Amino acid sequence: MSRRPELRALTSVRGIAAWFVVLYHIRRSIAGLPEPALHIFAKGYLAVDFFFLLSGFVIWMTYADRIRDGGLMAVPEFLKRRIARIWPLHLFVLTGGVLLVLALAATGRHDPVMFPFAELPLHYLLLQNWGFTDRLTWNDPAWSISAEMAAYLLFPLLALAIDWRRLPSAVVVAAIAALLLLLATILSLNGATTLGSDIAHFGLIRCLFEFTGGTAVCALWLRWRDTPWPASIGAAAVVLLAGAGFATGMLSELIAVPVAFAALLLVLALTCGMRGNILEVAPLHYLGEISYATYLGHFLLWFAFKLVFVSDAMAVSWSLIALFLAMVLVASAALYHGVERPAQRWINRRPLPFVPEAKRATALRP
Numbered sequence: 001m002s003r004r005p006e007l008r009a010l011t012s013v014r015g016i017a018a019w020f021v022v023l024y025h026i027r028r029s030i031a032g033l034p035e036p037a038l039h040i041f042a043k044g045y046l047a048v049d050f051f052f053l054l055s056g057f058v059i060w061m062t063y064a065d066r067i068r069d070g071g072l073m074a075v076p077e078f079l080k081r082r083i084a085r086i087w088p089l090h091l092f093v094l095t096g097g098v099l100l101v102l103a104l105a106a107t108g109r110h111d112p113v114m115f116p117f118a119e120l121p122l123h124y125l126l127l128q129n130w131g132f133t134d135r136l137t138w139n140d141p142a143w144s145i146s147a148e149m150a151a152y153l154l155f156p157l158l159a160l161a162i163d164w165r166r167l168p169s170a171v172v173v174a175a176i177a178a179l180l181l182l183l184a185t186i187l188s189l190n191g192a193t194t195l196g197s198d199i200a201h202f203g204l205i206r207c208l209f210e211f212t213g214g215t216a217v218c219a220l221w222l223r224w225r226d227t228p229w230p231a232s233i234g235a236a237a238v239v240l241l242a243g244a245g246f247a248t249g250m251l252s253e254l255i256a257v258p259v260a261f262a263a264l265l266l267v268l269a270l271t272c273g274m275r276g277n278i279l280e281v282a283p284l285h286y287l288g289e290i291s292y293a294t295y296l297g298h299f300l301l302w303f304a305f306k307l308v309f310v311s312d313a314m315a316v317s318w319s320l321i322a323l324f325l326a327m328v329l330v331a332s333a334a335l336y337h338g339v340e341r342p343a344q345r346w347i348n349r350r351p352l353p354f355v356p357e358a359k360r361a362t363a364l365r366p
Helices: 008-029 035-041 044-106 117-124 142-161 169-189 199-224 228-247 253-270 282-289 291-309 318-349
Strands: none
Touching (some): 008 253, 008 318, 044 117, 044 142, 044 199, 044 253, 044 291, 044 318, 169 253, 199 228, 199 253, 291 318
């Protein structure tokens, strides 16, 4: 089965979202950051909700038909490819953090709350956000990768159980709304006031609901992509209405943001490839290509950067912030080309020894 063409604008938006997460993590340290910018950067954690929706979209687009066609025999190859995509870089970055913390421990500067060695096996296995811990530790952004791993494990069941193509568009739209409303209700009933509340306990469910919603958004794109304008206008209206509801306080973040992001994702997908789409320019697209390395690598790099350049409780000058952001960009490119992609290709080339030879020819292909 041939690969679907890449939706370049979605790759670019992934890069922009990753940089919002970077700014979110460093915002309190930036000297003299204007109050409006501080408020904007303080919402950077919401970029993860877009990631979850986008992940469901892309996984459905790429693998749903293949898993339905291949049945259970296609599942091991699917999981191998997803592990190849997320785990090697996570392993590399986390091990770098462990080595740094060991060096600090040797000098008596180890923080056991932020870096608990007893939890390391959970982190290496990407199980840390499955309800086994009560706080974010080690490489904080990796919590979402742990949640994504759970979504990958459940995806074959979703693909085999639900065929969005057989449902009317109105039912698919209603399903998306129901999923996101149910997520907001569960979070609200448990005392959450923002999507970023108590990630250790709510992050997994946040991922699973939004990931599933993203698969349904993809189904809408697949049926509307040949006549994109009516759906684009309707989805854009939803983005504006949800945004206005949130801005005026009529809608909480718990419902307004996922709904707006789901509609925005559909707009971006439907307008991919249109002439003059600035999101498809090469520099932005490259930021998207290396965005996983940006997302996964910046947090521990910031920790190390502050150890070298920043005194305790010191506001970081704009020149040092610029230096750090440049380091994140360079490190992202180095991790992408030197670790992420080579490891992914190597694992993808490895055959699965327990899959019969006759079945390998019909397993998932890149």
